[in-house]
Amino acid sequence: MVIAMGWQKPDNVAGSSAPAIMVGLFVASAGLLFGYDTGSINGILAMRKFLQDFSTGSFDKAGEENLTPAEISTVVAILSAGTFVGALISAPFGDWVGRRLSMIAATGVFCLGVVLQICAAALPMMIAGRFFAGVGVGAISVLAPLYQSEMAPKWIRGTLVCAYQLSITVGLLAASIVNLLTSQMVTTAAYRIPIGLQFSWAVVLTVGLSILPETPRYLIKKGKKHEAGLALSRLRRLDITHPALAEELAEIEANHEYELALGGTSYRDIFTGSPHLGRRLLTGCLLQMLQQLTGINFIMYYGTTFFKGAGVDDPFVISLVLNVINVVSTLPGLVVVESWGRRKLLTVGAIGMAVCQLTIAIFSTVVKAPMGDASHAAAKVLIAFAALFVFFYASSWGPVAWVVTSEIYPLKVRAKSMSISTASNWLLNFGIAYGTPYMVESGTGYADLGSKVFYVWGAFCIIAAIFVYCMVYETSKISLEQIDEMYERVDVAWKSSNFEPTWSFQALREDNFANPNADAAPSLSHELQPARTGSSTDDSIHTIHTNGASASSDETRTEEDKIIRQMGMSNVDFSY
Secondary structure (H helix, E strand, O other): OOOOOOOOOOOOEOOOOHHHHHHHHHHHOOHHHHHHHHHHHHHHOOOHHHHHHHOOOEEOOOOOEEOOHHHHHHHHHHHHHHHHHHHHHHHHHHHHOOHHHHHHHHHHHHHHHHHHHHHOOOHHHHHHHHHHHHHHHHHHHHHHHHHHHHHOOOOOHHHHHHHHHHHHHHHHHHHHHHHHHHOOOOOOHHHHHHHHOHHHHHHHHHHHHOOOOOOHHHHHHOOOHHHHHHHHHHHHOOOOOOHHHHHHHHHHHHHHHHHHHHOOOOOOHHHHOOOOHHHHHHHHHHHHHHHHHOOHHHHHHHHHHHHHHOOOOOHHHHHHHHHHHHHHHHHHHHHHOOOOOHHHHHHHHHHHHHHHHHHHHHHHHHHOOOHHHOOHHHHHHHHHHHHHHHHHHHHOHHHHHHHHHHHOOOHHHHHHHHHHHHHHHHHHHHHHHHHHHHHHOOOOOOOOOHHHHHHHHHHHHHHHHHHHHHHOOOOOOOOHHHHHHHHHHOOOHHHHHHOOOOOOHHHHHHOOOOOOOOOOOOOOOOOOOOOOOOOOHHHHHHOOOOOOHHHHOHHHHHHHHHHHHHOOOOOOEOOO
């Protein structure tokens, strides 16, 4: 399957990557929970039965029961408020009980929220249910990419994390289909069925997570080296004593020690620590915020309502078509994220989105078609460029923002940093979800922008392209440990594409992490052949600090190199 889609494991990578790929794809499916929830509320808010049951006395221009813009904003945005809380609390739990168990707990909280929504007969209980569902989704949005990045081989790490965004788009599509099928029902089943179906994948995800291994990097962080070896053995399909597995484990371990030698692991350290933790956190936060400011959630949250007001005959069908485009367009991003790299894909995507957003805004201004009285031609242009915008977003900023934020932080503060950067995503998500009705609707206290709101999104897309050039480092084709070296040696982001790793953290540990730049190994001829020190297998599997200094001596290394050459493994990549 992987080869058929254009990816093939490098010949000099030991073991099998199939188990890690299958685990990564399964964990990526956690994105279905958020995607489906977002898509379902988009359609539910346009269902006549829902508006009748939950109206508090407001009526639309046709005299039918409706929700006020403030109520609509609260129903939609409260999920994002919950995700903000969930993202923040995921870090302490992820570091305390582990990535896997924390995801199981988060899925349980999500299910509690779904129960409350199904049982709701009035807005307060519906809002409470969406808040708890948001807490679960927010925690999973941190823990799923974190789990994926910590267990994936480096040659396909970006693709596996991109699959998380693909699952979000599949969830959005599934919700659109269900909404289309139930929208004409005249009973409460019209909206209770779409809400209740969220249970199905939550149960499957919980069962699957209960049998998956914990990430080796988390186990190293907790000092459980033997368990880390067993987990890595399952993921790489190698014996625990295999030299390649022992070498990878030892490098992870030595890198973690190096990180700890540079400073602590508190929340203060993620802002002030080394190497350049503050810059990395700023990069992650701004990247996630700009992902929201591209305008994608305007389409996904309010697409059905907006197209209805823009004169589109069947807004449910248009919303479904956009979600199909969203799913299909994510696939090119999965294919090229490794070959193009993160920076190029993000830049092309930002420029393409800016062109689409500004075209919609300019055309709407020229024809001067108000939102409720748009011409047929204006509606066609709006739909066409909205579809093209979704293509650029889904193939670039949608998946790659999650990839970058799951890679750029060191192990010692990865969970904390990811939680804050992801929380910034949900904070903007909340602001956009709550504020959009006030931006586009007409009346006292409303901005009445209508289609001109696309000027705002287009401007932020231009800012996003500039931001990528100045701040986002290229992290493809190098291990998570080598990203630390890149941030120490490369001063500016636009030079990071030429970075070649030369450090061995095991060698640095033997030198007590002194002057790494002065003793850097010679530049390597190929990115898949990083410097290695050949520490002994016994030392790698059982302990870091031993009294047997001979394990790290030149003589021992020489003997091990002879053995590896005799085994015909001199060209095997010992780094994932």
